[in-house]
Structures are given as structure tokens and as C-alpha cells.
Amino acid sequence: MAVAEEKTSPEISQEKSWHGIVLQSLKRNDISLVPYVPDRILTTLIKNLHADPFFTTFPTAREEEAVGIVSGAWMGGRRGAVLMQTSGFATLANVLASLAMPYQIPLILFVTERGTLGEFNYGQSLVCRTMRPVLDSLAMEHHTCTRLDEFEFICDRSIKQAITTQAPVALILSPLLTGGKTFDK
Amino acid sequence: MNNTPARNTKVMNRFDLTSRLVAKLKNEEAVVGGIGNTNFDLWAAGHRPQNFYMLGSMGLAFPIALGVALAQPKRRIFALEGDGSLLMQLGALSTIATLAPKNLTMVVMDNGVYQITGAQPTPGAVVADIVAIAIASGLGNSAWAADEDDFERLIDQSMSTAGPTLIGVRIDDKPGVGITRRDPVQIRERFMHGLGVREPL
Numbered sequence: 001m002a003v004a005e006e007k008t009s010p011e012i013s014q015e016k017s018w019h020g021i022v023l024q025s026l027k028r029n030d031i032s033l034v035p036y037v038p039d040r041i042l043t044t045l046i047k048n049l050h051a052d053p054f055f056t057t058f059p060t061a062r063e064e065e066a067v068g069i070v071s072g073a074w075m076g077g078r079r080g081a082v083l084m085q086t087s088g089f090a091t092l093a094n095v096l097a098s099l100a101m102p103y104q105i106p107l108i109l110f111v112t113e114r115g116t117l118g119e120f121n122y123g124q125s126l127v128c129r130t131m132r133p134v135l136d137s138l139a140m141e142h143h144t145c146t147r148l149d150e151f152e153f154i155c156d157r158s159i160k161q162a163i164t165t166q167a168p169v170a171l172i173l174s175p176l177l178t179g180g181k182t183f184d185k
Numbered sequence: 186m187n188n189t190p191a192r193n194t195k196v197m198n199r200f201d202l203t204s205r206l207v208a209k210l211k212n213e214e215a216v217v218g219g220i221g222n223t224n225f226d227l228w229a230a231g232h233r234p235q236n237f238y239m240l241g242s243m244g245l246a247f248p249i250a251l252g253v254a255l256a257q258p259k260r261r262i263f264a265l266e267g268d269g270s271l272l273m274q275l276g277a278l279s280t281i282a283t284l285a286p287k288n289l290t291m292v293v294m295d296n297g298v299y300q301i302t303g304a305q306p307t308p309g310a311v312v313a314d315i316v317a318i319a320i321a322s323g324l325g326n327s328a329w330a331a332d333e334d335d336f337e338r339l340i341d342q343s344m345s346t347a348g349p350t351l352i353g354v355r356i357d358d359k360p361g362v363g364i365t366r367r368d369p370v371q372i373r374e375r376f377m378h379g380l381g382v383r384e385p386l
Contacts, residue, residue: 075256076215077381099239
């Protein structure tokens, strides 16, 4: 699918970076509201979202606040997605279990993964271990994205599935995809 | 600055104020009711398809209402929240101030207690001034309602103000009058019908 679309859409073929794929997948699926709590890995994506007038993108003080905002927007007929890092996801169990899941809201989360494959902060690695058990305990769809060649397929299909099935999804962006954050400063 | 409770504000009642608000709604305005008593009284004031009732996610009434406001800029959105709930999500006030939606009116029902869990005082009960916090968060159109007439005046005023409004009301410690039917999917679906996003099957 990704290959076929590259042939028909020059706009997509220019975007070979993971963050370019996220931006184009959001746009293609008419997702224009993108609140976030930042991560260093997300810097370029956030900058490009701000630069594109299609998007309304802004920081929130907490991740669950952003989940509330996109949930309200969905009910009002506007699509959104939330960007965060692993430790931010760890604050979401209550809102996932009491808002997104029971009200059947197609919440779309992009989570840059800290805490594995070269983590230097023990606390981050412990937080990371709580993420998939929380997702699994709620039977919430999630994918760990590791390869650039699969990423557009996963992004586009997961967004469409979330919307058509009215069910939340979390896309975990592995350091294998993004390069992650390394101990060099 | 002295935030001790020397406020010249009458202690009112949540159900009465909610009923006064709902009676004013003539243009399919959306109303988001926060967790517990706040949405119980919204339910009791008479169900409308444009009402959204929260069954959890304490503190998210204003963020949810902000999302609706951003999705439907031509519709007026009201959000009803308790003081205990708001204390969980004070950062949301800054987000709302920054985005400055023109169609959002927030009401904080301040009784200083977690009524529904046994009326234990909130940490801010004696010392914090919710309206002062809102103003300091960037929400310039924030005021305490002195009494019921003043509340109605502030609600009317908010509908023609070119920015978000926050109204603080001191209320008694009475529980909610009704109990919302706890059917989240139906609540969400009816709300979407009420907002014209979807047609019923």
C-alpha cells in the first residue's frame, strides 16, 4: 500500500522520514487538531506541525488534558491526535479507562518510547515497563513501530481502524524507528 | 494579596444555578457536566441532547469543552466543573487562555469540599481563590458571581464576550438532585446527534 501510494502521490514520496510520515498520515486522514506534551524526539515533528496551517497544534500541561481536548473535538466533529513520550502515557490509565474506552472514542496516541534500547535513566526504564501492560489490560490496540518501510502502512491503517471501529489506538515509536535519545549530554 | 474568604459572594445552590443556566439555552448550546454532582444536577435540570455527562476522568470538563469549542466555533459551549475537580487540572486554564476560544463559558461550582466522597475539605478550601487562579492563568474574563442575579448577568455577558469566560460560584454542600443514567456510549452518541455531527441510525 505504501509503495502504491508513493507512485501516485509525489507529496508522500518526498516524505521519507518517520516524522514526515506521521504528518502526512494525519493530514491524509483529516486529523487537524494535535495537542502534545513534548519530547526531544518529537522536536522536528512539532515544529513542522506548527509551520503547517492545516494543523491546530499546541502544548498542554498534562497528557490527560490533551486526551480530554481531542475527545471533545471528536464529539464535535473534528479529528485529533495526541503526541507524548512514555512517561506521559503512564499518567493516562484513568482517562483511558473512564473516557476513551467506555465512551468509544477513537483516540489516536503517538508515544515516543523512552526507557529501552539504550536508556540511561533507570526511572524511565521502569516507567516504560508499565506501558504495554496498561494497554493490554484495557485490550487497547497498540503497535510498536520499529521500521521506516512499515511505518506509513501502520500509521495510515491504524488511524483508519481507530475511526471506523471507534476504538483508541496507541502507536509506540521505538528508538529503532526514531533513533531515540542517547546519553551524550 | 489576601485570599482568605472575605468574598462578598452569596452561598448558592448547584441545582438552582444549573437550572437557571439551562433555562437560558435557546440555541442548542452544548453543556459539558463534570464528574459527579455537577453532571447529576445537569441531568436533573432536564436532559438535552446537547448535554455531555462525564462518568470519570475527574478534572477534564474544561478540556473536553475546549475540544468541542475548537471543533464547533459557531456554537456556544458551557462547561460546569467542581472546585475539587478543577484543582486536579489547573494547567488547563492556561491552555484555554492561550487558545482563547470565543465560544467557551466555564462555571466553577465551589463548595470547598469533595461532597460526593463525604464532604471532606479540598486542599484549597480555606486558602485558594479559584477566580484569582483563573485570572493569573490568563483568563481575564473571570469573576465571582455575587448572587443568582449576578450569575445570570455573567452568563448573558459571556455569550457576547470575545474570549473565554470563567464564572466562580460559591455553593452549599448539598448533593446532586438526580443521578445521570450511566450509559457512556449512549451519552456520547446522543451528544453527537445533539451537535449535528451524526444522524441516528
